[in-house]
Amino acid sequence: MKPHAIFLTRHLGGVALVCALALPVLTTAQAAGPTLYEQLGGKPAITKVVHDMIVNVAADNRINHFFAKTNIPHLQMELVNQVCEGTGGPCKYTGLNMKQAHKGMNLNAADFNALVEDLQKSMDSNNVPLGLQNQLLAILAPMQPDVVHQ
Numbered sequence: 001m002k003p004h005a006i007f008l009t010r011h012l013g014g015v016a017l018v019c020a021l022a023l024p025v026l027t028t029a030q031a032a033g034p035t036l037y038e039q040l041g042g043k044p045a046i047t048k049v050v051h052d053m054i055v056n057v058a059a060d061n062r063i064n065h066f067f068a069k070t071n072i073p074h075l076q077m078e079l080v081n082q083v084c085e086g087t088g089g090p091c092k093y094t095g096l097n098m099k100q101a102h103k104g105m106n107l108n109a110a111d112f113n114a115l116v117e118d119l120q121k122s123m124d125s126n127n128v129p130l131g132l133q134n135q136l137l138a139i140l141a142p143m144q145p146d147v148v149h150q
Contacts, residue, residue, distance in 0.1 A: 054076055066105060107150065111148075123136070
C-alpha cells in the first residue's frame, strides 16, 4: 500500500489547525468494516447534517451573502449526494465540479474556513464523533484549491 497524505482541519478558537497525515490508501477489498457513509448513519444522518449546516450558513454573516441567489433545496440535494458518494454511499453527485461551481465567486480562505466551521458546528450538534468528523473533513479538504480564488 502506498501512503496517501490526508489533511485534517479543525478550527479551535478561530484558529485553523491543519494536520497532514501519511496514511495507507485502502482498496475496497482491504477496507474491512463499515464505510464512513454507514458510520455516519447513512443518507438520513448526512441529510440532517447538511440541512443543519445550511441553516448555520444562513445565519453566518461572514458568508451568507454568497448564497443569496442560490436554489437552497437544489444545493442541499447536491451536497447530500456529494457527501454520500464521497463517504462510500450509493448516491451519485451530478453537480458541477468545484472549479465550475465557484467560478467568479472570488472566495478566499477565510470564506472556505467559515463554511467548514459551519459544517463542524452542524456535526457537533448532531453528535458526530470527532474521529468521523475528521474523516469527512479529510475527504472534503482537497476541494479547497478548486473553491478558493476561482
